[in-house]
Amino acid sequence: MKITIFGATGRVGHEILQRALADGHEVTALVRSLGKLKPHTNLQIIKGDVKNYGDVTLAIAQADSVISAIGTDKTTTLSEGIPNIIKAMLQLNVKRIVTIGTAGILDSRAEKGKLRFQSTESKRKLTFAAEEHAKVFYALKETELDWTIACPTYLPDGGATGVYRTEKNRLPLNGEKITVGDTAHFVYEESLQNKYNQSRVGLAY
Template identity: 40%
Template sequence: MDLLVFGASGRVGSRLCTYAATDGHRVTAFVREGSSAPDDARVVEGDVTDARTVAETVDDQDAVCSALGPETEAGTSAFTAGTENISDGMETAGVDRLVAVSAAAILQATPGRLRLDMPEFPDQLRSVATAHKTVYERLRDSALDWTLACPAQMPDGAPTNYYRTAVDYLPEDGQSISTGDVATFVYDTAVGDEYRRQRVGLAY
């Protein structure tokens, strides 16, 4: 499989590239600086806000993974614009499969309300969560074959391969999941056949 990873130098993306390359897939790492790219991957230097570069890189891929995410409020516009470019590029190139890391905030708290929309949701997280909601709505309204991995708190750590999943909701009482296990889920889902056009909550 030809697998393209955006955010390949990050905590989840770098592990994802390693897992895919170890299994023999042809991995392309899209990074801002080539020196930050993981080993065993073809490297493309670029900025996700550059629509042309994104579209050229997406072409001829079998699947795309995105570990992009705004770490701060200042990064939300680049995150949403970058994901828009990825989606547009995939639609133009006829590449359907996208698995992306999102946030637990876009999962349901109740059947009619997202976690983001609950009164107790922290104000300091609202702008970042809203950016993830914008991305979710863009994908939901697209023709892409997407999956959104929505982890609880995500400390750095190796995979345990023992974690829980829930469609549309966070697993009950779930508090955290390691970056290694999130990368495992994204990789397994990208090469597998589950959770198509679904949000998936991840936690121990």
């Protein structure tokens, strides 16, 4: 399979990249700095910016599926980049995309009709990151793409166990954390299996 990864130099994105390469997939990664990824026979590295439509189109041109592990980092890169990804996928007839969001954009258990970050269920005072991820959710929701948004809660470093809980559109009850490794495990496997089509998925132990 040919997979395009955005955010491949980040914590989760790099783990996903390693899994895809280990399984023999052909991967294209769009990065801002070429020195952050090691060369690999099955890896095409393109220097560019997700905010540039031409760069995004070039990265997706040969893809069977797309994975976005773009973070927020107090910038609007995510919300500016996702329209380019969607537009390029539609133009190139690429249907499958899995993105990484945050537990804040899952449905609230405490207040019906609200997302967690909008409700009393969230303990976070700052909502910028959740607002950025919500824009991705709303944008994908308006398309007919085969999208899935993985929504981990607190995300410490750590390897993959392959043992964690998932719940469609909600955070598993009393879920408090999930490691980078297990988040990458879910995203990679979901990109291949498509079990949660057009859904957000809460991830936690």
